[in-house]
Amino acid sequence: MGIKITGTGSYAPERILTNAELEKMVETSNDWIISRTGIRERRIAAPNEACSDMACKAATNALAMAGVAPKEIDLIIVASVTPDKHFPSTAAILQSKLDASNATCFDLQAACTGFLYSLECANALMANESNYRKALIIGVEKLSVLTDWQDRNTCVLFGDGAGAVVLEKRTGKKDIGGILASKLGTDGKYCDILQVEAGGSSMPATHETIDKRQHFIRMEGQEVFKLAVNAMSKACRDVLESASIRPEDVRWLIPHQANLRIIKAVGTKLGMREENVFVNLDKYGNTSAASVVIALDEIVRSSKVERGDYLLLTAFGSGLTWGATLLRW
Ligand SMILES: CC(C)(COP(=O)(O)OP(=O)(O)OC[C@H]1O[C@@H](n2cnc3c(N)ncnc32)[C@H](O)[C@@H]1OP(=O)(O)O)[C@@H](O)C(=O)NCCC(=O)NCCS
Known part of the structure; x- marks a missing residue:
């Protein structure tokens, strides 16, 4: 049967941090950053904006594209190295914010590969006759809280944001995705x-x-x-x-x-x-x-x-x- 993506969504915080601003914070230059990394700007979440808030916005967009209501979701996996708290999981906090009360929720940590690990995990959990039929898979980070803004080797590289997909079981043979x-x-x-x-x-x-x-x-x-x-x-x-x-x-x-x-x-x-x-x-x-x-x-x-x-x-x-x-x- 397999599963397919029926909706995608993302969210980027409003605040843009440019290379020109970084030039004032550490010894670096716009030219160095662009030529060594390709990065021109990054987004920085507001102090009161947690990963669950960004995830909620990305998830809402993905659910709208899929035409799926939060209560239809039976599995939520959140991949992140910057969870809201040590515990409970960001997925549980997100469930409450989304009002997706029928979902089993957990976080998965595989750093930058976390979204792909989560997809594979959901794919396995939703296989065959399993009861998981509609899932929300999220990748979300507030790396600005783990960034040393005095270290030029790393502070030019990272940014904040969230992305989400809705997964559903494929329905028939005509479904090629x-x-x-x-x-x-x-x-x-x-x-x-x-x-x-x-x-x-x-x-x-x-x-x-x-x-x-x-x-x-x-x-x-x-x-x-x-x-x-x-x-x-x-x-x-x-x-x-x-x-x-x-x-x-x-x-x-x-x-x-x-x-x-x-x-x-x-x-x-x-x-x-x-x-x-x-x-x-x-x-x-x-x-x-x-x-x-x-x-x-x-x-x-x-x-x-x-x-x-x-x-x-x-x-x-x-x-x-x-x-x-x-x-x-
Ligand atoms: C970090 C990275 C951009 C550095 O580029 P690089 O070409 O390897 O640069 P180097 O480490 O050789 O450093 C070259 C010089 O630039 C300096 N430098 C480092 N950051 C700098 C910055 N922001 N501005 C100016 N100079 C900088 C270094 O201090 C070094 O100076 P030195 O030769 O006097 O010691 C690059 O190694 C990289 O992208 N690595 C992978 C990072 C990554 O993908 N991480 C996440 C994985 S999920």
Whole structure:
């Protein structure tokens, strides 16, 4: 039977933080940021705007497109590294804000690959005769709270935002769209190269951890860069092969929006034409778990996808985690 996406939605906070503003905060330049990353601006959530608030707006848009009422949803998965609280889950908080009281709710953490992990999870939970028939899958981040605004190596990279999809069971043979193949991976030996060290059970918050700025993102950028290119291109090749689809048959490669050079390198490795590789990181920067789903929503809403098109989603993040998912629209 399989499942398909019947609605997409996204939300970007109003406040735009430009490269020119960053030039006043740390020793950097608009030219450096654009040439090394491709990012021109990013969105920053308001102080009183939590992930559940952004998720609620993205989810409302996705539900409207699908024509599904919140009470019809029986599963909500929220992917995020910046949940509202340690607990309860952001998914539970979102359920209450949406009034989706019939949904089973949980959060999933796979860093920037979280949306793809959540899709795979929902795909498995909704398989065959399961009672889960309509699901909301969300990627949402408020990375501005984990960003060290004194660290030029990282503060130019990240942004806030949310994206959502509604998944439904395919109804009949005429329904061609759906998730065709997926490949996920993790390699925990790299868990130190991209992390937030303090605030969890291994290093609870103390005055000292705050003084040492250990509650912010730390990253070995070049190491992450190399691993990202290789892992995403291999995962993409694996899913294409398992579905017997050639790279040139893919209408859109929708990669995690972390760095334009990474995106281009993955496209080149796959032998894809530049016009089939979707880029919007110039506007949003790296929004981690939200990035791929915000991009998907932008493609859908600008009518850049037609029924029957193949979409190849790929992501990479802390863990290290990576994945690729092939969709037919
Ligand atoms: C972070 C990243 C943009 C840095 O680009 P890079 O080409 O690798 O740059 P390097 O790390 O070699 O740094 C080059 C120089 O620029 C400097 N630099 C770093 N950030 C800077 C900034 N914002 N402005 C100006 N200079 C900067 C460095 O200090 C370094 O200076 P040095 O040579 O005097 O030591 C790049 O490595 C990257 O995107 N990595 C992957 C990040 C990522 O995708 N993370 C998320 C995964 S989900």
